[in-house]
Amino acid sequence: MLGENHLLSNEFPDYSELIQSLKSSDSEFSAKARRYHELDHKIRGLEVNKVPTTDEHFSALKLERAELKDKIYHTLKAHTG
Numbered sequence: 786m787l788g789e790n791h792l793l794s795n796e797f798p799d800y801s802e803l804i805q806s807l808k809s810s811d812s813e814f815s816a817k818a819r820r821y822h823e824l825d826h827k828i829r830g831l832e833v834n835k836v837p838t839t840d841e842h843f844s845a846l847k848l849e850r851a852e853l854k855d856k857i858y859h860t861l862k863a864h865t866g
Contacts, residue, residue: 791825793818796854800861807864817857824850 794801807814828846831838 790829791850791854793821793857797858797861800865803861803864807860811860814857814860817853817860821850821853821857824853 793804797804804818808818809815824846828843828850830836831843831846
């Protein structure tokens with residue numbers, strides 16, 4: 786869906802508290818979360834504002850966001866057993 790918000794708390798609602806905790810206590814997790822947010826913001830901006838970009842650039846942004854989401858998920862799972 787165009788312009789859909791992929792906030793980590795929306796993507797992983799069961800982990801909202803853990804996400805906030807790790808953002809405060811784990812600098813590596815915090816950096817990943819920050820980059821994920823930057824990518825999501827950029828992707829949504831391109832979609833909603835219909836900013837011209839190449840398919841390759843747009844796909845690369847979405848791929849990086851998906852890879853970060855996967856890494857973030859694995860970190861969350863590791864902290865919950």
